[in-house]
Amino acid sequence: xxxxxxxxxxxxxxxxxxxxxxxVCPEDAIELMESKIAIIEERxxxxxxxxxxxxxxxxxxHREGVTELPKHTPQMLNEPVKFQ
Amino acid sequence: MKKFDYDVIVxxxxxxxxxxxxxxxxxxxxxxxxxxDRDVGYPVRCGEAVxxxxxxxxxxxxxxxxxxxxxxxxxxAPNGNSxxxxxxxxGYVLERRIFDYELAKIAADxxxxxxxKAYVYDxxxxxxxxxxxxxxxxxQKTEIxxxxxxxxxGVESRVGKWAGMDTTCHIKDMESCAQMTLSGIDVExxxxxxxxxxxxxxxxxxxxxxxxxxxxxxxxxxxxxxxxKKSAIRFLHEFVERKYPxxxxxxxxxxxxxxxxxxxxxxxxxxxxxxxxxxxVNPVSGGGIISGMIGGMIGGQVAAEAIQSxxxxxxxxxxxxxxxxxxxxxxxxxxxxNAISRFDDSTLNNICDSALELPVEKRxxxxxxxxxxWNQPSxxxxxxxxFVS
Ligand SMILES: Cc1cc2nc3c(=O)[nH]c(=O)nc-3n(C[C@H](O)[C@H](O)[C@H](O)COP(=O)(O)OP(=O)(O)OC[C@H]3O[C@@H](n4cnc5c(N)ncnc54)[C@H](O)[C@@H]3O)c2cc1C
Ligand code: SF4
Ligand code: SF4
Numbered sequence: 062x063x064x065x066x067x068x069x070x071x072x073x074x075x076x077x078x079x080x081x082x083x084x085v086c087p088e089d090a091i092e093l094m095e096s097k098i099a100i101i102e103e104r105x106x107x108x109x110x111x112x113x114x115x116x117x118x119x120x121x122x123h124r125e126g127v128t129e130l131p132k133h134t135p136q137m138l139n140e141p142v143k144f145q
Numbered sequence: 146m147k148k149f150d151y152d153v154i155v156x157x158x159x160x161x162x163x164x165x166x167x168x169x170x171x172x173x174x175x176x177x178x179x180x181x182d183r184d185v186g187y188p189v190r191c192g193e194a195v196x197x198x199x200x201x202x203x204x205x206x207x208x209x210x211x212x213x214x215x216x217x218x219x220x221x222a223p224n225g226n227s228x229x230x231x232x233x234x235x236g237y238v239l240e241r242r243i244f245d246y247e248l249a250k251i252a253a254d255x256x257x258x259x260x261x262k263a264y265v266y267d268x269x270x271x272x273x274x275x276x277x278x279x280x281x282x283x284x285q286k287t288e289i290x291x292x293x294x295x296x297x298x299g300v301e302s303r304v305g306k307w308a309g310m311d312t313t314c315h316i317k318d319m320e321s322c323a324q325m326t327l328s329g330i331d332v333e334x335x336x337x338x339x340x341x342x343x344x345x346x347x348x349x350x351x352x353x354x355x356x357x358x359x360x361x362x363x364x365x366x367x368x369x370x371x372x373x374k375k376s377a378i379r380f381l382h383e384f385v386e387r388k389y390p391x392x393x394x395x396x397x398x399x400x401x402x403x404x405x406x407x408x409x410x411x412x413x414x415x416x417x418x419x420x421x422x423x424x425x426v427n428p429v430s431g432g433g434i435i436s437g438m439i440g441g442m443i444g445g446q447v448a449a450e451a452i453q454s455x456x457x458x459x460x461x462x463x464x465x466x467x468x469x470x471x472x473x474x475x476x477x478x479x480x481x482x483n484a485i486s487r488f489d490d491s492t493l494n495n496i497c498d499s500a501l502e503l504p505v506e507k508r509x510x511x512x513x514x515x516x517x518x519w520n521q522p523s524x525x526x527x528x529x530x531x532f533v534s
Contacts, residue, residue: 079190080301081321081401085369087313089306094264095182110316114369116323116377116399 068107069100070127074134075119082111082120147290151177152452153445154278154291155257156265156304158185160434161420162297163248164203164441165448169295170256172449177289178252179263179280186245190400191434192324192354192362193239194337199435200237203442204251210244211237212356216335220513222497223342223490230500230508232337238354238362239434248438268294268307268416275308275416292457293448294416297441300401302422310410314424316369318405320349320431323377324364325385327392332361341493346380347371348486363389366402366431368486404428406479407472412464415457419444425471428479436471443467 076098083091090104091111112120123130155166158180166178182188193212200206215236221227253259262283269277269288277290296304305312338353345351351365365381378399385392403424411423419425420437427436443466451459488496500513 077399079399079401080299081319081369081399083301083303084314084401084403085316085319089303093301095262110369113316113373114319114321114401116321116372116401118376118378 066107067100067102067105067127068123068125069105069109069111070121070123070130071098071100072119072121073131075117077117077119079116081114081116085110085114149290149292150277151175151258151289151291153177153293153295153448154179154289155295155297156278157181157297157299157302157420157422158245158249158259158261159297159299159420159437160245160248161422161425161437161441161444162295163245163252164438165295165297165419165445166252166257166259167248167255168442168445169449170252170445172446172453174293174449174452176252176257177291178249178257178259179265179278180259180261181264183262184242185249185259185261186242188398189241189396190322190324190398191239191241192352192364193241193356194236194352194354194432195239195434196232196234196236198234200239202435203438204247206237207247210240210247212240212360213238213334213354215337215355217337219336219338220497220500221338221340222494223344224494224497226494226497226501228497228500228508228513229336230513233509236337238337238356240356241434265298265304268304275414278304292415292452293460295441295444295448296416296418296422297420297437298422300403300421302418304416305408305410305413305418305422308413308416310408310413310416310418312408312418312422312424314401314403314405318403318428319369320366320402320404321369321372321377322364322366322400322402323381324362324396324398324400325381325394326356326360326396327363327385327389328360328395329391329393330359330361330389332359334358340384343490345384351380351384360395364400366400366404402426402431402433404431404479404482406476407467411467412460415460417444417448417460417463423467425467425475428475428482429485436475439471440467443470 088104090101152174153169153176155178170176219229264281265278267279332355340351346365349367354362405424408424411418419440425440426433447463
């Protein structure tokens with residue numbers, strides 16, 4: 062049974078794509094590619110197993126929901142250099 | 146009915162997948178192996194230790210994929226005392242990026258085709274039967290038809306679930322792991338180090354596996370149940386800061402190891418699971434390279450026999466042969482793991498001290514197990530089963 066209110070957040074840019082979270086997810090609710098990861102919202106039951114499993118603390122639990130949280134890393138960390 | 150493109154599709158080019166592809170192709174099947182990453186063998190998420198006996202069943206040891214040859218274990222108790230049993234038959238710390246590559250080349254030499262950057266995102270079905278896979282190759286969606294699908298897609302396996310097998314690993318059995326390859330450190334080139342204790346890796350262990358004179362894989366795994374309180378990476382950072390503060394960090398990875406019994410189902414219809422995807426890992430050590438290759442070999446052989454005979458029902462034979470060869474042992478090891486993981490620090494210290502009372506030549510792993518038994522008599526029957534076999 063899935064809930065409409067997602068509370069699981071994958072912090073953008075922090076993941077190592079190791080698959081430990083996928084291995085414990087009972088709902089097959091995580092899509093993992095070579096260097097992409099996402100929660101399949103319709104399937105996730107907010108059970109938190111992936112949060113506990115992640116060796117690098119990449120996945121967070123937010124009771125208030127995750128819609129406000131950033132899904133992508135900023136494009137660049139430095140301001141582009143301007144040449145005269 | 147439409148023609149099949151292949152007899153067998155193998156999903157995942159790790160040790161289990163490449164070995165399955167090799168034996169299926171050698172048995173006369175037309176084989177395609179698909180790997181999602183751009184490289185076979187990379188990134189390496191592994192301590193890379195194997196026994197000589199295990200690896201040489203499949204491939205002649207070759208210096209190009211051996212980082213260190215090891216002859217001893219060192220077990221370090223929580224109080225810092227250690228005992229060094231001999232490693233019967235010796236072993237190696239691999240360069241898996243070369244080793245895995247080599248295994249894929251052997252599969253290719255046996256006739257298997259291989260495609261990298263090929264992410265399998267679903268099974269292909271026709272009238273409820275699996276008839277192949279849906280795959281994203283670079284960014285092109287493609288359907289490829291095959292009579293048998295071998296899922297060798299590792300700890301992150303999803304193919305088995307799509308085929309209707311529940312492969313979810315229970316959180317108490319999944320080991321959450323972190324590892325760094327450290328360089329510029331003092332290591333003994335022929336010793337595998339294992340550290341135990343609640344402050345190091347509760348219920349699991351930390352390893353230092355040498356890769357040459359001054360480099361080692363330093364990593365640890367702990368049950369996800371224990372990791373709820375504190376994550377693997379925190380334990381690892383604490384150990385490294387204390388023990389190797391000046392080390393150069395050459396790699397830094399996360400990982401997961403399913404230290405469970407073999408998955409209850411490893412064959413369904415024409416889909417079979419091998420390696421980590423089937424939970425074919427030694428539950429005590431967490432070692433899954435050789436056992437995954439054994440699973441892959443049996444899976445590949447049975448798939449080829451099923452294709453040759455035209456009887457896909459024959460695939461059930463895989464489950465029987467796996468359990469006869471190794472699965473039953475893993476069941477026993479699993480019970481031992483559950484007993485060992487309950488040992489507290491003082492029990493572990495006692496086991497080490499009683500092992501140290503043994504004469505040096507008698508300090509074998511078996512003897513240390515027997516010392517452990519004094520602390521956990523219910524394990525005797527389980528251990529007896531392992532040593533009698
Ligand atoms: C930190 C750590 C340390 C370890 N140390 C040791 C050790 O010292 N000794 C030992 O024996 N074992 C060790 N292991 C376990 C060992 O690494 C695994 O058991 C072994 O790699 C399993 O082999 P495999 O072929 O089943 O899976 P993998 O080697 O994981 O290969 C699976 C492959 O499938 C690919 N794949 C996954 N999904 C898809 C998809 N949808 N489409 C296409 N391709 C896909 C992946 O990219 C991957 O290449 C360790 C594991 C970890 C995490
Ligand atoms: S919270 Fe549970 S269901 Fe949702 S992705 Fe994580 S493990 Fe899967
Ligand atoms: S367990 Fe953590 S690091 Fe590994 S794939 Fe999942 S989110 Fe990424």
